[in-house]
Amino acid sequence: MRLVVLPQLIRIALPGLSNLWLILLKDTALVSAIGLPDIIRQAYIAARVTQEAFLFFGLATLIYLVLAVISSFGIGAIERSVQQQDARR
Amino acid sequence: MSVTADTQRPPAPPRPWTRARIAGHVVLGLWAVAGAGMVWFLVSAWDPGFFAKYIPWYASGLLTTVILVVISIVLGALLSLPVAYARMSRSGFLSAIAYGYVYFFRGTPLLAQAFLIYYGSGAFRAEFEAVGLWWFFREAWYCAVLAFTLNTAAYQAEILRGAIESVPPGQWEGAASLGLHNLQTLRKIILPQALIVALRPYGNEIILMIKGSAVVTLITVYDLMGMTRRIYSSSFDFQAYIWAGVIYMVLVEGLRYATEWIERRITIHLHR
Numbered sequence: 001m002r003l004v005v006l007p008q009l010i011r012i013a014l015p016g017l018s019n020l021w022l023i024l025l026k027d028t029a030l031v032s033a034i035g036l037p038d039i040i041r042q043a044y045i046a047a048r049v050t051q052e053a054f055l056f057f058g059l060a061t062l063i064y065l066v067l068a069v070i071s072s073f074g075i076g077a078i079e080r081s082v083q084q085q086d087a088r089r
Numbered sequence: 090m091s092v093t094a095d096t097q098r099p100p101a102p103p104r105p106w107t108r109a110r111i112a113g114h115v116v117l118g119l120w121a122v123a124g125a126g127m128v129w130f131l132v133s134a135w136d137p138g139f140f141a142k143y144i145p146w147y148a149s150g151l152l153t154t155v156i157l158v159v160i161s162i163v164l165g166a167l168l169s170l171p172v173a174y175a176r177m178s179r180s181g182f183l184s185a186i187a188y189g190y191v192y193f194f195r196g197t198p199l200l201a202q203a204f205l206i207y208y209g210s211g212a213f214r215a216e217f218e219a220v221g222l223w224w225f226f227r228e229a230w231y232c233a234v235l236a237f238t239l240n241t242a243a244y245q246a247e248i249l250r251g252a253i254e255s256v257p258p259g260q261w262e263g264a265a266s267l268g269l270h271n272l273q274t275l276r277k278i279i280l281p282q283a284l285i286v287a288l289r290p291y292g293n294e295i296i297l298m299i300k301g302s303a304v305v306t307l308i309t310v311y312d313l314m315g316m317t318r319r320i321y322s323s324s325f326d327f328q329a330y331i332w333a334g335v336i337y338m339v340l341v342e343g344l345r346y347a348t349e350w351i352e353r354r355i356t357i358h359l360h361r
Contacts, residue, residue, distance in 0.1 A: 028198075029199075030200060030304065033304075033307055043204075052212065053208035053211055054209035054211075057201065057204045057208060064197045064201055065193065
């Protein structure tokens with residue numbers, strides 16, 4: 001399972017899973033609507049207090065962008081580690 | 090090889106009650122109970138007065154949602170053409186800009202983009218007033234349309250690019266050898282094949298936009314979700330949200346059937 005099935009399984013499932021991961025990452029922004037103190041909610045509060053909405057929402061957007069970039073690096077690393085086993089065959 | 094009438098199929102192998110199969114049945118049973126409970130709740134909470142009072146509210150919210158989605162899908166489709174062109178162009182500068190645009194709008198939540206445009210534009214009020222655009226950014230509705238258009242344009246540009254690149258390069262070469270110029274090739278040979286590939290993703294994109302449009306509630310546009318919140322806060326009746334869910338589901342299901350119907354129509358030459 002660990003050495004034979006899993007690497008092949010990940011190779012096939014990874015594109016779908018990484019898509020799902022990125023979509024979910026963006027959907028977490030919606031929890032601010034029900035009052036959870038996530039990035040957007042904190043930005044909203046900061047913007048209301050300081051009256052600098054563009055700065056804080058821009059910052060929140062950039063944080064999401066950085067998270068997406070980091071996850072795409074992580075996904076790339078997993079992809080390479082699975083492909084190496086393919087090449088070693 | 091002829092199959093005679095008395096050809097015997099081997100008997101179906103017995104299906105043992107494995108643990109996975111039992112677990113599957115149990116989970117399915119739980120879902121069935123939950124669904125029945127929902128229906129029972131709706132039946133027991135049935136109140137003609139609720140509908141008489143709130144159907145116009147739902148209708149106005151639904152209209153707002155549909156108009157918002159239609160406008161942004163159409164404008165986004167127009168905007169996606171130059172973006173997809175730039176993304177595929179050989180010029181490194183153009184494709185880098187288009188890639189950055191697509192990456193930004195696909196990498197950040199729609200909610201953040203809407204907030205950025207609606208609340209963030211206030212920071213540039215003086216500048217917008219100077220160029221006479223403040224009326225546009227002052228209204229939540231225009232901001233929502235702008236955010237949705239920019240967002241869906243990025244997604245649609247990627248759909249278009251993927252579809253056009255899925256057509257084998259031999260088609261371009263064949264058309265060139267027949268003396269067609271690039272625009273003719275694109276319109277008469279590449280696009281008809283690319284649109285078959287693009288249809289499903291386009292349908293998905295519209296469905297995502299319908300569901301995504303619920304976030305405009307948070308920038309004070311009264312779409313279906315916003316009206317539902319108002320209905321809930323005026324009636325204190327939880328079924329308001331269930332009916333909104335039903336309306337969204339009917340919309341999406343209708344779109345899914347429409348996409349399937351179009352796909353059957355345009356791939357008629359591929360079936361036998």
